[in-house]
Amino acid sequence: MDWTLAIDRNRDALLRMLALLFVMAGLDRDGAGAVLPRRAHMAVLRVLRATEAAARRLIVVVKAVRGIEARVSETRAVRPVPAAIPRGTGARAASFVLFDPRKSFAPRGGRKFARREPFIWSPGMDVPVFELKSKRSPDDLVNTNAVSRRLLALQRALDDLPGQARRMARHEAKREAARASSGKFIRPMRPGTPPGHRARKAHPVDMILSDCHALALYALHAPPEP
Numbered sequence: 001m002d003w004t005l006a007i008d009r010n011r012d013a014l015l016r017m018l019a020l021l022f023v024m025a026g027l028d029r030d031g032a033g034a035v036l037p038r039r040a041h042m043a044v045l046r047v048l049r050a051t052e053a054a055a056r057r058l059i060v061v062v063k064a065v066r067g068i069e070a071r072v073s074e075t076r077a078v079r080p081v082p083a084a085i086p087r088g089t090g091a092r093a094a095s096f097v098l099f100d101p102r103k104s105f106a107p108r109g110g111r112k113f114a115r116r117e118p119f120i121w122s123p124g125m126d127v128p129v130f131e132l133k134s135k136r137s138p139d140d141l142v143n144t145n146a147v148s149r150r151l152l153a154l155q156r157a158l159d160d161l162p163g164q165a166r167r168m169a170r171h172e173a174k175r176e177a178a179r180a181s182s183g184k185f186i187r188p189m190r191p192g193t194p195p196g197h198r199a200r201k202a203h204p205v206d207m208i209l210s211d212c213h214a215l216a217l218y219a220l221h222a223p224p225e226p
Contacts, residue, residue: 001222003065006215007161010058013208014158017051018151025147029155039138044147047205050196052150054209055157056098057216060188063165064219070166070173094149096157098168100190189216 022029024044026036036044062068157164168188175186194213198206 001218003061003219007058007061007065010054010208010212010215011158011161013211014051014055014058017047017054017205017208018155018158021048021051021151025144025151027144027148027151034144035141036144037138038136038140038142041142041144041147046196047203048147048150048154050194050198050203050205050209052097052154053100053194053196054205054212055096055154056100056188057194057209057212059098059157059161059164059168060216061212061219062161063168064216066162066165068162068165068169070169094153096153096164098164098171099185099188100195102185103190103192189213 021044024040024047026034172186172188179186194209196205196209197213201207201210
């Protein structure tokens with residue numbers, strides 16, 4: 001297989017999808033934007049999730065094909081991976097997330113309780129004052145700051161796939177060393193279907209994700225060509 005051709009083809013497809021996401025989100029290339037209606041925001045997130053998963057698998061391909069491994073000096077002083085990474089202040093540029101999120105195996109639904117509107121009561125009041133819950137509307141305006149950060153992180157990742165592959169190797173080594181205490185996935189790709197997978201290919205990103213996922217599985221099990 002011509003790995004260089006396959007990587008470049010999928011990278012170009014992801015860059016086109018990234019440009020589409022910037023347009024869908026109403027952002028420019030610097031991530032500057034304002035707000036979106038909730039329905040448009042959800043549409044962006046659906047495509048973004050699959051695009052990020054495809055890019056993650058393309059980084060796996062680059063790492064496997066080039067035989068990139070973490071150097072010994074990079075893994076000597078290993079700190080346990082925290083169970084929950086604290087959120088920053090937002091001043092620093094976001095890094096591309098290299099590991100798939102865990103699947104939730106919690107049963108859907110559960111015991112249902114009678115619904116009651118929240119109320120406010122304090123001493124001296126004869127009856128509590130009920131507050132009506134504000135229901136979400138598809139037309140509510142949603143801030144795009146979080147989406148902007150993810151798009152810019154994705155853009156930087158696609159611009160430097162070998163650098164992201166080296167970063168992935170370092171994170172894998174650290175997670176492997178802290179495996180007993182972290183409880184985190186060791187490998188970037190979770191078992192089963194990737195995040196954003198849809199059996200019915202309703203969007204061009206679905207085909208890109210399917211191609212990148214198959215390519216990553218093949219790269220992990222096939223020896224690199226000389």
